[in-house]
Amino acid sequence: MRLLRTLFVSVALFLAGGFVVYAATDRLQAFTTEAARRIAVRQHPVGVPSVTLETQSGAHIDVAGLRGKWLLIDFIYTRCPTYCVALGSEFAQLQDRLAAPLANGAVELVSISFDPAHDVPPELASYLQRARSRGVGWLAARPVGRDGLDQLERTFGITVIPDGLGGYTHNAAIHVVDPRGRLIEIVDSGQSAARLVLEHLDP
Amino acid sequence: MTARLRSVDVACSAALLFLVLLAPPVKRALEASMTAQMLLQIPLLVAVGVFIARLLPIRATRVIADWNYRGIGGLVLATMTSMFWMLPRTLDAAVTDPLVAVAKYASAPLLIGLPLALSWPRMGFIVRGVFLVECIATFFRLGWLYLISPDRLCNLYLLDDQQRLGQLLLLIGAALFVAIAWKLVWGRFDSLSGAPRKLTG
Numbered sequence: 001m002r003l004l005r006t007l008f009v010s011v012a013l014f015l016a017g018g019f020v021v022y023a024a025t026d027r028l029q030a031f032t033t034e035a036a037r038r039i040a041v042r043q044h045p046v047g048v049p050s051v052t053l054e055t056q057s058g059a060h061i062d063v064a065g066l067r068g069k070w071l072l073i074d075f076i077y078t079r080c081p082t083y084c085v086a087l088g089s090e091f092a093q094l095q096d097r098l099a100a101p102l103a104n105g106a107v108e109l110v111s112i113s114f115d116p117a118h119d120v121p122p123e124l125a126s127y128l129q130r131a132r133s134r135g136v137g138w139l140a141a142r143p144v145g146r147d148g149l150d151q152l153e154r155t156f157g158i159t160v161i162p163d164g165l166g167g168y169t170h171n172a173a174i175h176v177v178d179p180r181g182r183l184i185e186i187v188d189s190g191q192s193a194a195r196l197v198l199e200h201l202d203p
Numbered sequence: 204m205t206a207r208l209r210s211v212d213v214a215c216s217a218a219l220l221f222l223v224l225l226a227p228p229v230k231r232a233l234e235a236s237m238t239a240q241m242l243l244q245i246p247l248l249v250a251v252g253v254f255i256a257r258l259l260p261i262r263a264t265r266v267i268a269d270w271n272y273r274g275i276g277g278l279v280l281a282t283m284t285s286m287f288w289m290l291p292r293t294l295d296a297a298v299t300d301p302l303v304a305v306a307k308y309a310s311a312p313l314l315i316g317l318p319l320a321l322s323w324p325r326m327g328f329i330v331r332g333v334f335l336v337e338c339i340a341t342f343f344r345l346g347w348l349y350l351i352s353p354d355r356l357c358n359l360y361l362l363d364d365q366q367r368l369g370q371l372l373l374l375i376g377a378a379l380f381v382a383i384a385w386k387l388v389w390g391r392f393d394s395l396s397g398a399p400r401k402l403t404g
């Protein structure tokens with residue numbers, strides 16, 4: 001009797017536990033927060049909030065106001081020695097790969113700083129220079145005000161932590177925003193970002 | 204009388220430990236690193252559950268025992284719950300999402316520590332052996348994964364933290380292995396003393 005009851009309870013607990021893990025990992029697809037945020041935006045694209053940015057030239061623009069073109073957005077801080085340099089050069093290469101749509105304004109590359117206190121327009125400009133920007137279709141910008149930055153980090157799912165060496169570590173990726181102003185995909189490489197945009201531009 | 208006093212002590216220890224872990228500065232400090240969250244905070248929460256097991260009235264433990272032959276039911280519950288808190292994304296969420304934090308503070312004591320403490324004395328030699336070997340395997344698997352993964356598995360924690368945790372998990376797995384091997388070679392097997400006497404039962 002005791003054996004049967006235990007068998008019953010064990011099977012029930014095993015199934016319940018299995019179900020919880022299955023549900024908590026998006027059907028065993030996402031074991032990490034990073035994978036989860038990518039699946040989430042693919043399934044439910046999120047609207048980009050209206051946040052004012054100051055660009056490398058000192059101009060003020062609204063992220064939501066960039067509607068009508070494809071945006072490839074990455075998050076950076078200009079003092080970053082590692083990831084952002086890699087992402088920066090990805091963007092420089094994207095300028096070559098997407099030269100035509102960038103020139104006619106169908107696509108825009110945007111690097112947003114999460115260290116606005118340090119990354120004033122001259123710093124942003126020299127970041128673009130160091131990353132060998134070709135000058136066409138790539139904005140570097142900082143959010144104006146802490147609220148704007150918080151809103152962007154929340155919408156895009158960016159987690160920034162101090163790396164203990166005076167810099168930051170963050171989940172680096174390229175965020176694809178469609179012309180309707182919705183974040184629809186998060187990818188690692190410039191290559192996949194370019195492929196995605198080109199597929200949509202000339203199917 | 205002494206038994207009653209002792210259970211008051213146990214209750215106080217459990218409550219004190221839980222409150223200390225709940226205190227915002229302690230919580231923040233233990234969650235500041237992946238290593239501390241996995242190797243200190245969660246095990247201490249599990250320990251609270253072990254204390255709670257000693258506070259259950261005898262009648263309650265008897266009823267539970269009727270559904271917990273050789274401690275297997277409790278073992279399944281504790282294993283499934285531990286598995287959930289080993290997912291990298293739940294470690295992140297437990298820090299950033301208050302609801303998940305509540306779930307962690309409730310489930311680690313009540314669904315891991317308590318069932319384990321109620322089950323361990325009922326587990327026979329074989330069940331204990333399987334459980335411990337699976338523990339060692341899990342420490343090795345996770346430790347190896349954390350050590351070799353070039354990517355951060357938690358968005359909240361740094362890569363060197365993850366690698367240090369990996370080393371420690373391998374170390375703990377190895378220590379557990381040595382301890383069990385030691386017991387197998389030189390130990391006395393009295394682990395059945397607390398288990399049901401009738402082996403065929």
